[in-house]
Amino acid sequence: MTTKTYFPDEPGVPLTGVRKDDATASRRTAMAGVRRDQRRRRAARIALTLILLLGGLAMIFPFVWMVVSSLKKAQDIYTLSLIPPEPTWGNYTEVLQRTSYIRWFLNSVIVAGITTLSVAFFDSLAGYTLAKFRFPGSTAVFLLILSTLMVPTEMLVIPWYMMSIEFSWTDSYWGIMFPGVISAFGVFLMRQFFMGLPNELIDAARLDGFSEFRIFWKIGLPLVKPAVAALCIFTFLGNWNAYIWPLIVTRSDTMRTLPVGIAFFSSEAQSSFHLIMAAASLATVPVIIIFLIFQRHIIKGIALAGLKG
Amino acid sequence: MSLSLQRRRWLWGYAFIAIPLFFFLFVRIGPTIYAFWMSLHQWDPIALDRPFIGLENFRSMADDETFWKSLRNTWIYVGVGVPAGLIISLLIALGLQRMIRFTGFYRVLYFLPYITSLVAVGWVWRWMYMPNGLFNDILGWVGLGPYKWLGSPDMAIYSIIATTVWHGLGFQVVIFLAGLESIPEDYLAAASVDGASGWQKFRDIVVPQLNPTLVFLIVTGVISNLQVFTQIRAMSSGGTGGPLDSTISIVLYVYQEAFQSLPSKMGYASAMTVVLFLMILAITIFQLKVLQRDTE
Numbered sequence: 001m002t003t004k005t006y007f008p009d010e011p012g013v014p015l016t017g018v019r020k021d022d023a024t025a026s027r028r029t030a031m032a033g034v035r036r037d038q039r040r041r042r043a044a045r046i047a048l049t050l051i052l053l054l055g056g057l058a059m060i061f062p063f064v065w066m067v068v069s070s071l072k073k074a075q076d077i078y079t080l081s082l083i084p085p086e087p088t089w090g091n092y093t094e095v096l097q098r099t100s101y102i103r104w105f106l107n108s109v110i111v112a113g114i115t116t117l118s119v120a121f122f123d124s125l126a127g128y129t130l131a132k133f134r135f136p137g138s139t140a141v142f143l144l145i146l147s148t149l150m151v152p153t154e155m156l157v158i159p160w161y162m163m164s165i166e167f168s169w170t171d172s173y174w175g176i177m178f179p180g181v182i183s184a185f186g187v188f189l190m191r192q193f194f195m196g197l198p199n200e201l202i203d204a205a206r207l208d209g210f211s212e213f214r215i216f217w218k219i220g221l222p223l224v225k226p227a228v229a230a231l232c233i234f235t236f237l238g239n240w241n242a243y244i245w246p247l248i249v250t251r252s253d254t255m256r257t258l259p260v261g262i263a264f265f266s267s268e269a270q271s272s273f274h275l276i277m278a279a280a281s282l283a284t285v286p287v288i289i290i291f292l293i294f295q296r297h298i299i300k301g302i303a304l305a306g307l308k309g
Numbered sequence: 310m311s312l313s314l315q316r317r318r319w320l321w322g323y324a325f326i327a328i329p330l331f332f333f334l335f336v337r338i339g340p341t342i343y344a345f346w347m348s349l350h351q352w353d354p355i356a357l358d359r360p361f362i363g364l365e366n367f368r369s370m371a372d373d374e375t376f377w378k379s380l381r382n383t384w385i386y387v388g389v390g391v392p393a394g395l396i397i398s399l400l401i402a403l404g405l406q407r408m409i410r411f412t413g414f415y416r417v418l419y420f421l422p423y424i425t426s427l428v429a430v431g432w433v434w435r436w437m438y439m440p441n442g443l444f445n446d447i448l449g450w451v452g453l454g455p456y457k458w459l460g461s462p463d464m465a466i467y468s469i470i471a472t473t474v475w476h477g478l479g480f481q482v483v484i485f486l487a488g489l490e491s492i493p494e495d496y497l498a499a500a501s502v503d504g505a506s507g508w509q510k511f512r513d514i515v516v517p518q519l520n521p522t523l524v525f526l527i528v529t530g531v532i533s534n535l536q537v538f539t540q541i542r543a544m545s546s547g548g549t550g551g552p553l554d555s556t557i558s559i560v561l562y563v564y565q566e567a568f569q570s571l572p573s574k575m576g577y578a579s580a581m582t583v584v585l586f587l588m589i590l591a592i593t594i595f596q597l598k599v600l601q602r603d604t605e
Contacts, residue, residue: 135322161354161403184333303483
C-alpha cells in the first residue's frame with residue numbers, strides 16, 4: 001500500500017514533503033524534547049479529564065436541579081441552594097393526589113410493553129422471511145416496506161386520526177398502539193442480521209424434518225438474540241417517550257400515557273414549578289434508574305440499532 | 310399429490326409475510342395516499358361536505374405568513390441544531406476516545422439525557438430558563454443579564470435548540486465513538502511515523518474515514534429536526550408557537566391547524582405534511598446519492 005491511499009481526498013498533494021521536514025525537526029530536538037513532551041502530555045491528559053468530567057456533570061445537572069427543585073417547598077423554590085432548606089416529599093404526594101400518575105404510568109407500561117413484544121415477533125418474522133425466502137413478489141414486498149421508511153409519522157397522524165374515528169379506536173390502548181405494532185425500521189434491522197445466518201443450518205434443519213416456523217423459532221431467532229434485544233430496547237424507549245400520536249388519539253385523562261399526562265398537568269400547573277419538577281421527576285427517575293442498571297446493554301443496543309438500521 | 314417442495318416453501322413465505330404486509334398496506338401505504346388525497350380537499354372532520362379544491366391548499370400556503378414562519382423556523386432548527394450537535398458531539402467523542410479509565414462512566418453521563426422524555430426535560434429546561442430561574446441567577450453573578458430566554462422572540466428558538474442539542478448529544482457521541490473505533494490503527498500509526506501532526510491526522514485520516522458516520526448522523530439529525538414538535542410544545546407557554554410565533558415549526562403548525570383550530574383545517578394541514586414529506590424525500594435521495602458515491 002502506498003501513502004497515497006491514506007489520503008483519498010488529496011491524491012498527489014505534496015503532504016509528504018511537509019511531513020519530512022517535521023520529522024527532521026523533531027529528531028533534532030528529540031533528546032531534550034522527550035521529557036518535555038511527556039510532561040506536556042500528562043498535563044494535557046489531566047486537562048482533558050477535567051473538561052470531560054465538567055462537561056459530563058453539566059449534562060446531568062438539569063436532572064440534579066429537577067430533583068432538588070422538586071424537594072423544595074413552594075416558598076423556597078426560587079432560592080438558588082443545591083440543598084433544599086426544608087426538604088419535603090409534599091410536592092410528590094400532591095402530584096400523586098392531583099393526577100392519575102399511577103394510571104398514566106401503567107398505560108405507558110402496557111402500551112410500550114405490548115408494542116415492543118409485537119415488534120420483536122413480527123419484525124423478526126418478516127426480516128427472516130425477506131432474508132431467507134424467495135417467492136414471486138418477494139422483491140416487491142421488500143421495496144414496498146422500504147418505501148414506507150421515507151414517510152414521516154406527522155404525515156400519517158391525520159389519516160390515522162380519521163381511521164381511529166371511523167373504527168372507534170380513539171381513547172383506547174389499541175388506538176394508541178396500532179401505528180407502531182410493526183416497524184419497517186425493525187424489519188430491515190432483523191433482515192440484515194438474518195442475512196448473516198448460514199443457509200446450511202436451515203437446510204440441515206429441514207432435513208431433520210423441522211417445520212419452517214420451528215426453524216425460525218428454534219434456530220434462527222436464538223442466533224440473532226443481540227439484535228432482537230437491541231430492537232426491543234429501541235422500540236420500548238421510542239414508545240415510552242412517544243408524544244404526538246398518544247396526544248392526538250387519547251381524550252380522557254385515564255387513557256393518557258405518561259408524557260401526555262405530564263404535559264397536561266404541567267401546563268395546568270402553570271408556574272408552580274415545585275409541583276412541575278416533582279411531576280418531571282416522577283416521569284424521568286424510574287427510566288434513569290433502569291438505565292443505570294442496564295446502561296451497558298442499553299447504550300450498546302441503541303448504537304447497534306442506530307448503525308445497522 | 311402434494312405440492313412441490315419449492316411451492317410449499319413459497320407458501321410458507323407468504324404465510325410469514327402476510328400479517329406484516331397487510332399491516333404496512335393498511336397502516337402506512339394507505340394513509341400515505343389518503344394524506345395526499347386529503348391535501349386536495351377542504352376537510353373538516355365534523356362537516357359532512359368536504360369539497361375537492363384541487364391545489365388550492367398549496368396555493369394558500371404562499372399567502373400564509375405563519376406557514377412561512379414555520380418553514381423558516383424549521384430550517385433554523387435544522388441549520389443551527391444539526392451542525393452544533395455534530396461539532397460538540399465529535400469533540401466529546403474525540404476526547405472520550407483518548408480516555409483510558411472510567412470510560413463507561415463518562416458514556417453514561419453523556420448518554421443519560423437521550424433516554425429521558427422530551428416532555429419532562431423540556432419543562433425542566435423551561436424552569437431553568439425562567440426570568441428568575443437558574444440561568445439568569447448564575448449569569449447575574451458575573452453581571453450579565455437578565456435575559457428573557459424563552460420569552461424573547463429573538464432568543465426563544467435558540468434556547469429550544471440548546472435543549473434539543475443537549476438531549477440528542479449522547480446518541481451522536483456513541484455513534485461517533487463506534488465510527489472512530491472502526492478506523493484502522495495502522496493508518497494513524499503510519500501517519501505518526503510520517504510525522505503528521507494531530508490536526509493533519511484528524512483532517513486527512515479521521516474525517517475521511519468517518520464519512521459514512523457523518524452522513525448517517527447528518528441525515529438522521531436533519532430528519533429528526535425537520536419533525537421537531539414535542540420540545541416546542543413543552544417550552545412555549547400554552548403550547549403555542551412562542552412569542553410572536555418565533556418558535557413555531559411546521560409540525561406544530563400542522564398540529565394546530567388540524568387539531569386545535571375551529572373549524573379544523575385538516576386538508577390544509579395535510580398539504581403542509583406533503584411539503585414536509587417532499588423535503589424528507591429530497592434528503593433521503595441525497596443520502597442515497599452520497600452513499601453510492603462513497604462505495605464506488
